[in-house]
Each structure stands twice: as structure tokens, then as C-alpha cells.
Amino acid sequence: MSNESPGRNARADDVLAGLAGIRSELEDFYRDLHAHPELGHQEHRTAARVAQRLTDWGYRVHEGVGGTGVVGVLTNGDGPVLLLRADMDALPVREETGLPYASAVTATDTSGRDVPVAHACGHDMHVTCLLGAARLMSASPQSWRGTLVALFQPAEEPGDGADRMLADGLADLVPRPDLALAQHVLPYPSGHLGTRSGSFLSAADNLKITVHGRGAHGSAPQAAIDPVVMASMIVVRLQTIISRELAATQPAVLTVGSIHAGTTGNVIPDSAEIQLNVRTYDEGTRADVLAAVRRVVEAECDASRATRDPQYEEGGRFPPTVNDDAVTREVSAAFTAYFGERAHTSELQSASEDFSRIPDALGIPYTYWGIGCIDPETYRAAEERGTVAQDVPVNHSARFAPVLQPTLDTGVQALVVASLTRLAHPDDERP
Known part of the structure; x- marks a missing residue:
């Protein structure tokens, strides 16, 4: 892919001159990896293939960091230490992309269930x-000096992969980085990429709430304290926290993703379970929303004459x-200098990541950006129809898969x- 932007970095051109020669190999590696996904903490095949390649290229390799994490360290003279991170795990989703290299893999998850993986x-x-x-x-030691740390992290999806690598002594395995960088594919046109300062x-906070009533026959609700009604009122009232307690300029999301009670239609159960997810961008908003959740739950339980105080179980x-x-x-x-108009400022994203735990624990700055991965013509057509939300699959969808090129080259x-x-x-003067 050619770039005509002024102010290009000649060193980047020198390093990237080798991309054409390895493009086919990278594409084959990607297709194979896509067809053989592994759940968090089960990335054994992926980790082994990564470690072998890093070893072949002269990196000092640490395997099994935090379980299945891989870290490669390449020292090329004196200079800064830079950490680059990629996450390796897949999701318990049945792929519906129709790709010739689509996953047909199943695996056993942490609860012992057999699940599809993609x-x-x-x-x-x-x-x-x-x-x-x-x-x-x-392959281009003449173009830079310093130390490059290539970190392949397990279990980003469950949210504990970074913590496990840190607990397993990551800070002692590598020289202290001066900076950390990471990127993520996002559902905008392939070939484009977006940065954003600050948030x-x-x-994200996950919370499971159990409310308690008194069971009875479905024909005799007067003998019961119905936890289904109690939970339903809580779900409805929770929706007002964001819309009525936060300013419109204060972004946050509250989603109830699961509500479960009982086993049949003619029995009022003793309890009901609600699982919810809260997304916020600063600690003050987070504290306010979580406090409001508890206030709503406890008030509705009191209004419904709950037989016990609600129980809270914090998730990841x-x-x-x-x-x-x-x-x-x-x-x-x-x-901007390299990609020209394909580089832009990204919108605030409501997804969540555990990458920042690594630079935060090491006490170093970082930046994280998005790269587009949707076929540009597909995206443009949906944009013209006003159907992007309906027609462009997003991350975690069974229909989501990056278009191979130019996503891979851009990344x-x-x-x-x-x-x-x-x-x-x-050519910098050595210290």
C-alpha cells in the first residue's frame, strides 16, 4: 500500500520495506490462527507458535508467564525500552462469518461446559x-536502537490476563519499559486508524444481585412475596440512573444482561438473580453509579417486603x-505523517480492556489506538443507506471478522x- 503524505519517517519506510516479503506468510498465519481459536488461559497452541517465531528471530523468549503469556525481548544497543502488547484469547461464540477459514472449534470453559469458540x-x-x-x-537493526519488548497476553476477555502476568513476575523478566503501546481492531473502514488523548x-464493573422473597403456588400470589416482580421493578428503575441522575455530558452505560428466577410458570420462586454491567470513564462517576445501584435495589426490596437483604457478588x-x-x-x-487522511481522532469507546493494568503497574505512560477492520466498500454502502448499526458487525458478534487486507498491513x-x-x-549520540 503506498503512502504519499509529506513528513514521512524514513526509518519507518526502511523497516516496512520488508513487509511485502512476509505478507503472504503473515496472512497464512492469521488464517490458521483464526481457524484455531483458544479461550482465555487455554492459549497453548497460539503461545507455542508465537514463542517459536520470536525465538527464530533472535528474541529472548519467556513462556508461560501468567499461565500462557509469552514475552519476547530484543536488545539492539543502548536506548529506550518499548513494550508492545497484543492479546491472544478468543470468545465462546459460534462463528457465522461464512469464511473459508472460519472456526469450527469447541472447548470446555471454566464451568465445565462445552462451548463453541471463535x-x-x-x-x-x-x-x-x-x-x-x-x-x-x-530484520532492520540498522534503523533503530534500544530494546523492544513484544508481549502476548492471555485472557483479556475474562479480564485477569494482565494481572496474572504481573503476579507471575513480569516486571522482573523484562527491563523496565519507558513506554507501552497497544492497538485494537474496531468496526470502521479497514485501512483507517484512530487515536485519542485521555479517556x-x-x-467496567460486573455485578450479580440476588433478591429474596417467599415462594408459593402461582395460583396464590397473596401467600408469596414475589421476587420476580421485585427484580422486574429493580430492572426498570435502574434505567433511570443514567438518564436522570447523570448529566448528559457525563458518559456512562448501565446494562442488565441477565435476569433469572424460578423453573416453571405456576410456581413463584424464593429468589431472583440479576446480572448487570456498568461502564464509566472516571472514578467519581463510577462510585456514584454503583452507589445508586445499591440504593435502588435496597429501596425496591424494602418496598416489596423482601425476606432478606439483597446479596451482592462483584464480578470482574x-x-x-x-x-x-x-x-x-x-x-x-x-x-498523520505516514497514513495521511486515513489517520483521524477516534470517538470515545464504551468497550473495556485490561491492557492498562500493565503500564499502570510498571509506572509508565501508554497510548492505545484503534484500527479499522471492515471492508471499506461494505462500510461506505451501509453509511450511505444509514444502516451502519444494522449492517456492520461489531466486535463479539458471531458475524464479526476483520477483512484480511488492508487491516493486516495497517496494523x-x-x-x-x-x-x-x-x-x-x-545516529543518535550514545549516552
Whole structure:
């Protein structure tokens, strides 16, 4: 793919000159990985294939970090230390893309259930792009100096992969990075990419709430305290927290994704279970929304004469992704110089990630950006019809899969261009 933008980084051109020679191999690797997805903490095949390639390219490789994580370290003289991260795990989703390399894999999840598995979030693309960048950087030592850390993280979807790598001594395995970078495919046109200073992804809190009533025969509701009605009133009232307690300029999302009670239509059960998810962008909003959830639940339980206090079980929590302003400006400028009008400012995203736990724990700045992955003609046609929301599959959809090109090239190019904003120029005076 040619680029005609002024101000291009000559070192990036030198490194990326090798992309044409490895493109076919990367595409084959991606198709194979897409057809062989693995759930979080089960990424054994993926990790082994990643580790072998890093070893072949001269990286010092650490395997089994946090279970199935892989870290490759390539030192190329004195200079800054840069960490690049890709996530490896797939989702319990049955793929419906119709691709010739679509997944037909099933696996056993943590609860012991057999589930279909698919790369419905694009992590296979992230892995392939980082491998491509890692190979090109190792093949071009004349274009940079410093240390490159290529980190392949397990279990982003359950939200504990980064924590497990840190708990397993990640900080002692690698030289302390000066900066961390990461990217994610998003449902906008392939070939485009977007950066954003400050808040980029939301924090997420998952909560399971059990409310308690008194069971009875369905024909005698007067003998019961109906937890189904209680839970239903709670679900309805929860919707007013965002719409009536937060300013319109204060973004947040509250979704009740599961409500369960009873086993048959003519028996009023003793309890009901609600599972919800809260997305916020700052700690103050998060605290306010979670406090409001408890207030609503307890008030409705009191109004319904619940037989016991509600029970709360906190699920996984994802931190917010808040990009460093100075780093993001630097990377954004490099993207604009290299990609031209295909680089833009991204909208605030309501998805969540655990990537930031790594740089936060290491005490280093980071930036995280999005790369488009939808066929440009498909996206343009949907945009003209006003049906993007209906016709463009989003991450986690059974129909979601990045169009192979130019997504793959763009992801490799972005990692190389961003890396060279920080890794030292080979002609720089050594300290």
C-alpha cells in the first residue's frame, strides 16, 4: 500500500520495506490462527507458535508467564525500552462469518461446559500484526536502537490476563519499559486508524444481585412475596440512573444482561438473580453509579417486603484506558505523517480492556489506538443507506471478522511507525 503524505519517517519506510516479503506468510498465519481459536488461559497452541517465531528471530523468549503469556525481548544497543502488547484469547461464540477459514472449534470453559469458540473480537489480528512488526524490527537493526519488548497476553476477555502476568513476575523478566503501546481492531473502514488523548475505553464493573422473597403456588400470589416482580421493578428503575441522575455530558452505560428466577410458570420462586454491567470513564462517576445501584435495589426490596437483604457478588472489573496526552500527540502526528487522511481522532469507546493494568503497574505512560477492520466498500454502502448499526458487525458478534487486507498491513505499519517515535535513531549520540 503506498503512502504519499509529506513528513514521512524514513526509518519507518526502511523497516516496512520488508513487509511485502512476509505478507503472504503473515496472512497464512492469521488464517490458521483464526481457524484455531483458544479461550482465555487455554492459549497453548497460539503461545507455542508465537514463542517459536520470536525465538527464530533472535528474541529472548519467556513462556508461560501468567499461565500462557509469552514475552519476547530484543536488545539492539543502548536506548529506550518499548513494550508492545497484543492479546491472544478468543470468545465462546459460534462463528457465522461464512469464511473459508472460519472456526469450527469447541472447548470446555471454566464451568465445565462445552462451548463453541471463535476469534469474534479480532485478537488473532492483533497477534499477527505484532508478530509482523516484531519480525520487521528484528530484520532492520540498522534503523533503530534500544530494546523492544513484544508481549502476548492471555485472557483479556475474562479480564485477569494482565494481572496474572504481573503476579507471575513480569516486571522482573523484562527491563523496565519507558513506554507501552497497544492497538485494537474496531468496526470502521479497514485501512483507517484512530487515536485519542485521555479517556479512550471505559472502566467496567460486573455485578450479580440476588433478591429474596417467599415462594408459593402461582395460583396464590397473596401467600408469596414475589421476587420476580421485585427484580422486574429493580430492572426498570435502574434505567433511570443514567438518564436522570447523570448529566448528559457525563458518559456512562448501565446494562442488565441477565435476569433469572424460578423453573416453571405456576410456581413463584424464593429468589431472583440479576446480572448487570456498568461502564464509566472516571472514578467519581463510577462510585456514584454503583452507589445508586445499591440504593435502588435496597429501596425496591424494602418496598416489596423482601425476606432478606439483597446479596451482592462483584464480578470482574476492567480499568479505564486513559491515554497519555504527550505520547498520544506524538504517535498521532507520526500516524498523520505516514497514513495521511486515513489517520483521524477516534470517538470515545464504551468497550473495556485490561491492557492498562500493565503500564499502570510498571509506572509508565501508554497510548492505545484503534484500527479499522471492515471492508471499506461494505462500510461506505451501509453509511450511505444509514444502516451502519444494522449492517456492520461489531466486535463479539458471531458475524464479526476483520477483512484480511488492508487491516493486516495497517496494523503492522502502525506498530512500526509508533515504535520508531520512541526507539532511538541509530545516529543518535550514545549516552
